[in-house]
Amino acid sequence: MTVIPEIPTIDLSSYIRPDATPEERTGVIEDVRSACSRYGFLQVKGHGVPLATQREVLESCRRLFDLSQKEKDSLSLKNNPARRGYERIGEQVLDAKALPDCKEGYYLGREIPLKQMGFLRGPNQWPPLPEEAFHAPVTEYYEHMLRLGNSLLEILTLGLGHDISVLKDFTKEPVVNLKLLHYPKHISQDKRQFGAGAHTDFGAITILLQQPGKDGLQVYHEPNNAWLPVPAVEDSLVINIGDLVNKWTDGKYSSTLHRVVNASDGDRYSVPCFYHGDLSATNPFKPGDGSETVAEHIRRKFDNSYGLTEKS
Ligand SMILES: O=C(O)CCC(=O)C(=O)O
Numbered sequence: 529m530t531v532i533p534e535i536p537t538i539d540l541s542s543y544i545r546p547d548a549t550p551e552e553r554t555g556v557i558e559d560v561r562s563a564c565s566r567y568g569f570l571q572v573k574g575h576g577v578p579l580a581t582q583r584e585v586l587e588s589c590r591r592l593f594d595l596s597q598k599e600k601d602s603l604s605l606k607n608n609p610a611r612r613g614y615e616r617i618g619e620q621v622l623d624a625k626a627l628p629d630c631k632e633g634y635y636l637g638r639e640i641p642l643k644q645m646g647f648l649r650g651p652n653q654w655p656p657l658p659e660e661a662f663h664a665p666v667t668e669y670y671e672h673m674l675r676l677g678n679s680l681l682e683i684l685t686l687g688l689g690h691d692i693s694v695l696k697d698f699t700k701e702p703v704v705n706l707k708l709l710h711y712p713k714h715i716s717q718d719k720r721q722f723g724a725g726a727h728t729d730f731g732a733i734t735i736l737l738q739q740p741g742k743d744g745l746q747v748y749h750e751p752n753n754a755w756l757p758v759p760a761v762e763d764s765l766v767i768n769i770g771d772l773v774n775k776w777t778d779g780k781y782s783s784t785l786h787r788v789v790n791a792s793d794g795d796r797y798s799v800p801c802f803y804h805g806d807l808s809a810t811n812p813f814k815p816g817d818g819s820e821t822v823a824e825h826i827r828r829k830f831d832n833s834y835g836l837t838e839k840s
């Protein structure tokens with residue numbers, strides 16, 4: 529009988545706690561290294577993001593997507609050079625062999641002044657919701673993602689045998705973007721319809737909050753030719769490696785195909801956080817290897833998935 533493996537869950541508190549021993553830290557580094565090279569995915573607990581903050585950001589998703597279609601369309605990412613804002617159901621095609629994704633989304637990131645606006649950098653588009661119903665909870669969650677993202681990059685870097693100082697340029701002014709997602713109930717009978725078609729993430733790492741109890745994420749496991757479900761467990765965050773780190777580590781840490789089919793009998797909300805890094809950075813693990821910049825890499829993949837060109 530083939531035993532289908534499970535995506536491992538790792539307790540990060542043994543690394544993050546100020547009084548963690550060197551042995552405890554080494555244990556976490558080793559476990560994360562192993563999960564990233566075997567699966568490219570892991571779940572973490574003990575990550576330091578308060579449960580109330582997680583619940584609030586998921587509530588903010590519900591409030592946002594409950595706005596009228598007209599209000600949401602007026603915030604479209606297509607009219608925004610920083611690509612902040614709203615994506616309609618069917619607007620993104622993550623897998624060109626499948627039907628357009630059955631999800632709607634909303635991008636937010638660091639608030640950058642208008643005069644410094646550029647690709648993925650600029651002011652956010654804020655929906656017409658009270659401060660405490662959206663702006664405050666989303667901003668609080670965002671600050672936690674920055675902190676956690678930096679700790680995870682450290683852990684990954686140490687696992688590769690590098691000093692964390694190699695991350696200096698990459699983490700200088702990092703583009704770290706949240707995406708609020710809503711998957712309606714899955715009703716299509718068409719086998720080519722997914723909430724999110726099979727894809728790998730574009731950036732360095734992704735930290736994903738799934739609405740507890742609302743399963744749907746599946747990760748491809750090549751050795752078994754199987755899609756492994758990643759259960760939506762309260763207070764666990766999913767971490768996965770993106771294409772940038774896959775490329776920079778020659779696949780030692782792999783960006784793995786994944787997809788979403790809303791398995792619940794109602795709406796499903798989730799919040800991925802894409803840590804892309806400093807747009808002008810190149811490979812921190814092999815400086816001078818001639819690789820493209822973070823900006824060049826992300827732009828190609830991002831615009832392609834929305835059918836955008838540099839000028840649109
Ligand atoms: O909603 C999810 O569980 C995953 C979303 C995802 O993979 C993505 O947005 O890249």
Ligand SMILES: [Fe+2]
Nearest residue numbers: 727728729786
């Ligand atoms: Fe993804």
